[in-house]
Amino acid sequence: MDRLGVLGAGLTVFASLLTIWSYLFLMNIPLTALGIGLLILGISILLTPPHPIPPHAVRALLEGSTLNIEALLEELNITNRGYYVKGADGRVYVLIPIGRDTGPPIGEFEIKGLVTKIQDRKYLTIIPPSSEIIYVQELSEAGFDDALNYIIVDLSELAESVETSTVGEYVVVKIRKPRGHVASWRFRNVLGSLEASIAASLLAEKYGIARIVDEVDMGGERIITLEVFQHG
Amino acid sequence: MDKNILFNIVLGFMIVSTAVILSGLGEMRLDVYISMYTLEYFVAKAVLRPRRRFLDILGLALLLIFSIIVCFRIWEILRA
Numbered sequence: 001m002d003r004l005g006v007l008g009a010g011l012t013v014f015a016s017l018l019t020i021w022s023y024l025f026l027m028n029i030p031l032t033a034l035g036i037g038l039l040i041l042g043i044s045i046l047l048t049p050p051h052p053i054p055p056h057a058v059r060a061l062l063e064g065s066t067l068n069i070e071a072l073l074e075e076l077n078i079t080n081r082g083y084y085v086k087g088a089d090g091r092v093y094v095l096i097p098i099g100r101d102t103g104p105p106i107g108e109f110e111i112k113g114l115v116t117k118i119q120d121r122k123y124l125t126i127i128p129p130s131s132e133i134i135y136v137q138e139l140s141e142a143g144f145d146d147a148l149n150y151i152i153v154d155l156s157e158l159a160e161s162v163e164t165s166t167v168g169e170y171v172v173v174k175i176r177k178p179r180g181h182v183a184s185w186r187f188r189n190v191l192g193s194l195e196a197s198i199a200a201s202l203l204a205e206k207y208g209i210a211r212i213v214d215e216v217d218m219g220g221e222r223i224i225t226l227e228v229f230q231h232g
Numbered sequence: 233m234d235k236n237i238l239f240n241i242v243l244g245f246m247i248v249s250t251a252v253i254l255s256g257l258g259e260m261r262l263d264v265y266i267s268m269y270t271l272e273y274f275v276a277k278a279v280l281r282p283r284r285r286f287l288d289i290l291g292l293a294l295l296l297i298f299s300i301i302v303c304f305r306i307w308e309i310l311r312a
Contacts, residue, residue, distance in 0.1 A: 029255075029259075029260045029261075029262055029265075030251065030254070030255030030259075030260075032262060033251050033254070033255070033262060033265035033266075034248070034251040034255075036262075036265065036266060036269065037247035037248065037250065037251050037265070037269055038247070040243075040247065040269055040273065040290065040294070041240065041243055041244050041247055043289075043290045044239075044240055044243055044273075044290055045240050046285075047284045047285055047286075047288065047289070047290060048236045048237070048239075048240060048282065048283075048284070048285070049236065049283050049284070049285045055234075150283065154235070154236075154283060
């Protein structure tokens with residue numbers, strides 16, 4: 001049990017004893033009420049999830065993982081926007097069209113190796129930095145909005161707040177005060193900013209295929225537009 | 233500061249303040265204290281939106297107790 005859990009358990013036990021003692025033996029209502037209040041606080045602390053890794057460390061790990069991808073994209077001179085695709089193994093991949101962008105992958109396909117060939121179309125296959133973080137235990141039953149909020153605001157503190165809205169096949173994500181610092185131009189162009197990459201990964205995990213259409217920074221806000229494609 | 237920790241600090245401050253103020257006013261009804269705690273819990277939760285390890289059983293329990301208190305009050309009014 002973590003320190004917060006010990007504090008919560010200790011406070012709960014102490015408050016329970018205080019409540020029973022002050023009600024049955026002292027017959028003191030204000031003290032009983034204080035005991036009930038502390039019991040509520042103790043249980044609330046027990047229900048608080050632990051934070052074993054500080055958010056700035058999660059952010060640094062995510063930012064660091066972009067550097068390898070940037071080097072690969074630079075070496076292969078890739079500039080097309082990637083498609084976030086959920087593979088047969090359940091993991092989210094980014095398929096980047098090699099040469100001319102001929103649209104999202106269609107039909108049945110198997111992701112294998114660095115280059116995936118789907119119906120005569122070649123795609124560079126990359127595992128995005130957010131591929132594993134979207135599967136953390138806390139998100140097992142969360143919807144898109146809650147999961148995005150949890151990863152971007154709570155877990156990594158990449159932004160102050162997140163709002164989402166859906167317009168047809170497009171999902172618009174409004175990020176307030178983004179703090180991610182991905183300096184690599186090519187990474188941002190191909191996989192999007194870290195915030196956009198996380199949103200696209202979550203959408204791909206849910207719907208099959210997603211793509212970042214546009215990203216606009218204005219007045220301390222980043223507005224990301226994503227397009228969702230149905231798998232197959 | 234982590235908003236989950238901030239929520240607990242704010243809740244603790246509100247609970248202790250309520251207990252001190254109401255006892256200072258000579259309040260002897262336990263249901264008044266519990267109703268205030270319930271109200272404060274939900275206000276703090278709505279403002280700070282803390283995360284929970286699993287289902288918010290504390291919120292459900294407080295809501296249930298608050299509903300029982302309200303039912304008793306309505307019954308007392310109807311009986312009078």
